[in-house]
Amino acid sequence: MFRLQSGLPWELPADPMNGSGWTGLDQSNWQQVVKPTAIEDDHSQFAIVHSRFKYMYDVQKRISADAQITWLPRRYLDGDPPPWPGATLRHGTLVWDLVDSSSWDIETSFGGDVFNGLDRARTIIGGNGFNSGEETIPDPTFPPEYSEPGYRGTIARAPGIVLRDGDRTGIKTSSFKWKPATDVGFVVGGHSAYGVNEAISAAVNMAGDLVAAALFVPPVGGAIDAILKPLYTDTLFAYMKQHDPVRAGRLGWSHLHETLCEGSDRAYTISALLALRAGWWRTREQSTHQLKVVDGYEGLRIGQYGHGNAYLGTRIGTTVKDWGVPGVIYVDRITEITISWDRKTTPIFDLTVGHRDEEDPIVKGLEMIQEVAAIARELGML
Template sequence: MAVAVDFSLSLEEQCEAIWDATEARAAEMEAIRATPPLVRLYDGNRRLQHLVQNDDEMTWEDPDNDTGPGQMILDFSMPAAQYLHDMYGRKQRGESINVLIAVDYCGGRWSGLLDRTEVETDDTGYTRLIAHFLSDYEQLKWKQLWSNPVLPAFIQAPRVFMLGGPARWVLLTALLLNLWRENLSLWHLPDDPLKFSSWFSGFDMANWAVVVKPLSFMDDLAAGTPMALLSSRWKTWHDAAQMILEDAELSVSWRRYLEGDPPPWPGANLRYGALVIDIVDKSGVYEGTANGGTIFDGFTRGIREFAEDLYEDTEAAATSAPVVGDYRVPGRLLTNRRAPYVFYPPNSPGVTHASFVQSPAKGIQINTGGHSMPGVNETMSALVQGVFDVVGNALQIGSIGGSVDAIAKMFYEDTVLAWISVKLYERAQESGDFRLYEYFVDSGGKAYTLSSFMVIRAGKYATRSWFSCSMDVMDGAPYLVGDQGKGHFWKGDRVSTMIKGDTSRRLHIDRVRKLTLTRKRGQRASYALEIGNDTAQEDPLVRLMARMERIKAELKDLGVF
């Protein structure tokens, strides 16, 4: 809490007041971290069953845009352990077979469903239960995007669901349409058909178990979110959204709405236990943010833009730096995406491990294709048949166009407008004369189409210059990890660091990619962090192949037209 300084006091008294306020604030933050995590167990209908306090050990992982595993170890004699193990009893008591857990600590909340339990007895005779959970992001891997969510499964027209617009609006709208399908039960019986109200409860979002935070098209457009095109033929929302989230550097925000929470948005009318899904931009790369700099000159700033050919991205220098007024408010903890607050110097005691990897761009030309653009083969076939039909009739031997075309097709098919080659001029200028030349992306698609544009972009992205920073950082050394105003930064936020021994003293900025909350018996709970994209440090060929598999799946969907 901010404390006003009484300037009528003497200088010594003012300093004492500031010191007392500083110590009080430090004690307040220490008390927040000393408070054990609040662990609640609910049944599948969100009825509170147990508060867990005497666990042996717990670990909760929360990666950005993916499911995180959770594990809790309990003495098997504890009531909570017996409850988790007794799936048959839960079913008989009408409590459902599922168990929902919510873990609150430092403003953050990890929640998820029970995945499985194990009971082990060691050589001393001690029996313990190991409960495994999956975070609530897993829900998004079990929500499929139908080709047409308003029609029954046996009639799906058009064959592919497509939606274009600002990325956040596109992804949330696609999810909302399929949540409507799930809750309205238009083509399926409700869970309790004999309960009359269950036939109409789906029309009220207040009854939904998973909801989407509202976002209008114009608001997302005004926010500068990159445009995206989503396509799905019965893919899960996670699979359909992964590349869009990655390219636009967006983060999925999910949080269970429980008793005592403020409404997720003004006027929200939701049932307690509802999972609220939102997508947030914590990168700021398309509106201008810090992208580097040195310890001497401060941050450099840039805005990511599309180049004129739409294949390459450029970083336009931003000359003005934002003034973050919140940083000047005593007691307010946060980080702004345009001007990251957190900086870890090379000798920071909070950094337990750091790894930095960089690689220059490879290749200045991207090639792909294999099949002629739509209409080319058909036009050539029509010409061959038409010409030889005329010739055959003139020679009074009948229409021979079809026969000739069947033979000629092997010579002309997929030879005209079947391949596309794009030179990356900005990369060529940066690479010098001695360089790798071209890279072929094996897509098997049609050239000069939207799909080929996607493939070229993917090939350009896979062969780009990249820098990766992977760090393990301790909480509270010196920055505090927390959400809801109880920490300097949280998952997805940008932080800066510097490589130890780097004479250029260059600053590197990356996002928090994973949080892990751990606690052992007799120890205080703490967060461990991973900063940077550790997948960038995998084998580049493996990463490229994985990305191209996703591209091929997209093209397969688009090719069904």
């Protein structure tokens, strides 16, 4: 954004130490800006971000999904409070804000029931960076904001909206899908870790040369290595596997075993660990609740923070009529919002809570094309 909107070429000024040369730092006329966040207020998970002229969508897609953070774009109009203290923006500027409305790793709710309320818990990630579980918070505090008259918003650590499905409620129609967890073992790799093939090659060369020296013949280590290289290349430490014992215990004696995780072809690297986490996330237990609901039902107010208490990324609870254990509340994030109305129908919101199941093959095909295009752009083919 700085490169496109600053008016400067992508190069340093003639005198970088002279502040007047940096004329593009004024954002008052920019079309789009990113809302800054204080480092001490950020508790999102660490991730490795790498980009060389990639589209921002390609860079952040998997990272945002794994960290459960949401991009919220909003137009700044004259008369609105400034997006951050001291902000001077032009009327109509698009402000991008990266929001953590999940609080899954600090304190939030993942479910409960109508009899005892919502349980408060947080997600704990093991020391290996892979295994995780939920830790219940026995004596949680209640946010004081909910007691303020006219307060609009949802505190991530204590979701306050529960939509109950029934014959006489504000839910017009609903569709619930549940998918159990699948595999308990996760495999990644294909190529040996860095240094393994090189160490074997060096050992073969050294052994061949030592034998040749003992027999007083010319060195033959290189020739032996050339013959043996196809046999040992990418054979040792070429794959790595992680096991989820908690999921295996929940699924019981008969369950699926392994899945090959995509996204990394070299074992024992940071990218391999990220691929394992992505494979675990892809095969987790998933629930999707699609609702047609009237705004205002059960305290529901669709809108961004300050204007409503439910928006993209917000955790809300829902119940399912005539399914499973009576009274169970499923808590998950809102992943899609669609509004529809006409002259004879009041506005109806279509909410998708939980996993957004993109069954349309065209959508899947477009995503695959986007990934291939991203790779091609990085290689300089596009």
